[in-house]
Amino acid sequence: MKDEVTREDRVAGLKGLGCSRKRVEDARFTQGKGNYVDDIKLPGMLHGDFVRSPYAHARIKSINIDAAMALPGVTAVLTAKDLEPLGLHWMPTLAGDKQMVLADGKVLFQGQEVAFVVAADRYIAADAVELVEVEYEELEVIVNPFKSLQSDVVLREDLIAPDGSIPNGAHGPRKHPNHIFTWEAGELEATNQVIDNAEVVAEAEMYYHRTHPCPLETCGSVASMDKVNGKLTLWGTFQAPHVVRTVASLLSGIEEHNIRVVSPDIGGGFGNKVGVYPGYVCSIVASIVTGVPVKWVEDRMENLMSTAFARDYWMKGKISATKEGKITGLHCHVTADHGAFDACADPTKFPAGFMNICTGSYDIPVAYLGVDGVYTNKAPGGVSYRCSFRVTEAVYFIERMIEVLAIELNMDPAELRSINFIKKEQFPYTAALGWEYDSGDYQTAWDKALLAVDYKGLRAEQAERVAAFKRGETRKIMGIGLSFFTEIVGAGPVKNCDILGMGMFDSCEIRIHPTGSATARLGTISQGQGHATTFAQILASEIGLPADSITIEEGDTDTAPYGLGTYGSRSTPVAGAAAAMAGRKIRAKAQMIAAYLLEVHDDDVEFDVDRFAVKGAPERFKTMKEIAYASYHQAIPGLEPGLEAVSYYDPPNMTYPFGAYVCVMDIDVDTGVPEIRRFYALDDCGTRINPMVIEGQIHGGLTEALAVALGQEIAYDDIGNVKTGTLMDFFLPTAWEVPNYETDFTVTPSPHHPIGAKGVGESPHVGGVPCFSNAVQDAFRPFGNRHTNMPHDHWRIWQTAANLGMHD
Amino acid sequence: MSNKMHVKLNVNGTDHEFLAEPRELLIYALREKLNITGPHVGCETSHCGACTVTLNGKSVKSCTMFVAQANGAEITTIEGLGSPDALHVLQENFKEHHGLQCGFCTPGMITRAAKLLEENPNPTEEEVRFGIAGNICRCTGYQNIVKSILSAASELNSAKEAAQ
Known part of the structure; x- marks a missing residue:
């Protein structure tokens, strides 16, 4: 008589694992309502733009900003001299080296950031860039690494000791002023022995050329320093927003709880948006200096020449x-x-x-x-x-x-x-x-x-x-x-994988709402991969609520749990695992609630798609929706109210x-x-x-x-x-x-x-x-x-x- | 700024009047003066098509046209193609066939595709590929974009037949 809802129907209704669920992100993207960093417009916001080096290797003899500063609409022109008192003229890189934020005495590649102009709009900023006069003295240029290791030209004088010796780098001894590290794995002697005595040996030399990830959206940031509350907000194209927050705190001295980093919608990353770039640092400094929000967005040429x-x-x-x-x-x-x-x-x-x-x-x-x-x-x-x-x-x-x-x-x-x-x-x-x-x-x-x-x-x-x-x-x-x-x-197990000391775990926090929907937040950030769609599917299968009733949030460090971000195909292996583990914590508590409601022992109920049922009596059950409601409105002996969980997942491999x-x-x-x-x-x-x-x-x-x-x-x-x-x-x-x-x-x-x-x-x-x-x-x-x-x-x-x- | 020009545009059915410097590009006028942020800036050299709009019935890359040149024009952007309650058939098909990932190229791509289907309501796959070759997508590899457009074309044609 009644239309029987089959188990298959219930599984299908979840839109969980294995389902070609349509993407929830698409509604806003197809209607032009995405929110990318260049779409952010704040009251009083200024625009930053870089003076860049036309030379690949040159000493900077002088920088004259007078003409630029005289242009109506120009608020500031920052050079390394302005950043030095703040200790921000150089910044640490992810590889244990340091990098000039603005050219400190010399430039080392074409397109290097020399000065940062802050102006009322992007046109005035571009005009002012033209008016900054930089006097260069050209130096010999090395674009080939083999020549570099033979050359007397020292590229990085900052890495040479006063006595002329070459101190160790972040990865051990360096054998030439232009050498960074030697890294080895495996057994050299044993390998040579095998190859020397082999029946057949093939050799090849190959050059894997330099290229660029070139996402359709370039890199950019908007920094807003709220001096009243002492809080810095930074929106930007960050594949790892939490790492950016930690770096920003270490560099600026602003305590981490007073920094909010937000990755809005990101127009493709492909690795380009993992690093920390001078533009981000300069937009922060400029906002601190001017007291108003400052936007920096690179153009395509800057993107291809300077970032990543x-x-x-x-x-x-x-x-x-x-x-x-x-x-x-x-x-x-x-x-x-x-x-x-x-x-x-x-x-x-x-x-x-x-x-x-x-x-x-x-x-x-x-x-x-x-x-x-x-x-x-x-x-x-x-x-x-x-x-x-x-x-x-x-x-x-x-x-x-x-x-x-x-x-x-x-x-x-x-x-x-x-x-x-x-x-x-x-x-x-x-x-x-x-x-x-x-x-x-x-x-x-x-x-x-x-x-x-x-x-x-x-x-x-x-x-x-x-x-x-x-x-x-x-x-x-x-x-x-x-x-x-x-x-x-x-990546990866905390025991051997870290970035700037932060272990490469990831995280998920789930809040189940009383009416049986949920919000989950993760330490990753989608750049087009569709996390809001697929992470909800993992959770749907784990906690038995429909994916359509689960909102996924990422990229806001004020709300998301700490995570190392999205690159190296780590979102599903690490944050996806955290989601599953957090889901299982929800389920464990739900099991106790269900057992109480069904008046049986915890071990006498079992999870089945979207419910807990009494073992051997599947007609006696409580749906996850019912359990969610009960967790908020019913006093259950021995259990705290509410239904939330968080998991930090350190992958074993x-x-x-x-x-x-x-x-x-x-x-x-x-x-x-x-x-x-x-x-x-x-x-x-x-x-x-x-x-x-x-x-x-x-x-x-x-x-x-x-x-x-x-x-x-x-x-x-x-x-x-x-x-x-x-x-x-x-x-x-x-x-x-x-x-x-x-x-x-x-x-x-x-x-x-x-x-x-x-x-x-x-x-x-x-x-x-x-x-x-x-x-x-x-x-x-x-x-x-x-x-x-x-x-x-x-x-x-x-x-x-x-x-x-x-x-x- | 005495050299500003008086510009009138009709964008998505709404009239706008404002002053603009002669050198101001159409894309920045749309995005920053009119807060129409669907069209994006991807290259500033006319290669990528993220800024595509329809201007007086033609697909135009708004990053390499001065807003003053557009004076008096009728412009349609992604925002003018459908509404949340009545999506354009292309918007529905891009979702249905996974024709987008990061979404950055999508407004320009759909705007171009809509014009393409007006120019050629019954395109072959090859004609679709040629017709959108001015719009770069870094995420999808185009296969599902092409599928979305062909599917939208066939839906539009079925609807037309049914109406006749």
């Missing part, structure tokens, strides 16, 4: 194997160009990030990694552009080494990967460079991928194409790009998502234009929270990978001029250049994560870059190519063809 480059790794590898293709050893050395200041955003103990994941998905018995960080006259940064710390570099390195080894062995690269995969039964697997991989089933994923694209058929087609090319019947060659990647994300990608590409050797015919991406991110959001992340990450592999670059000329300072020269793919992607998945849950999720936002970038690059290189392999550096733009592809004699 990525990559710039010169990698040299040796890989050894038996004649049958079993890898026996791996040696990797990196010369890392960090620019003028070491502002890399890595956990403190990892100056080269997690580059030591460079043994990849393969069971390699012995390995060694050495990284030398070097100063040059280039912008500081070294952020993780859509990846966990330096993991794109690591995966690119090993996936190229595999290809080069396959050439050396004259073996199919897909088969070579299969021979060397870490096997399912080997997990948890401790790699030669120290990481403990949590779970994986690589062979299954690989077989599925190769089958899906008909790999054998593709190779046969390629062989025909090569023959046709050689017969002069076509000018288009065909490449099959393979990559199998393992990421290392979710990182998570290790993985995937198998295949790209099929046709290349016109006369124009150098690559056409992506097919791209298949299989991702295993453990438990899948929202398949729609996952697929969106994959599409986006692959497109950023396409950009990096096929043209995106921050290039300098010999005297340190940035050659790629606008979107005219810096490649961002449009809809016209981007293919449709095929996505697929396997599910291998993380054994240590409360819901088994591993994180996914960065996998497609990490796996995508080598896949696109391998496709280009594979196309040229039959014509003698071993390794060609990215980015494979049309000109370079054409040049590769020319170098191989294909235009003759």
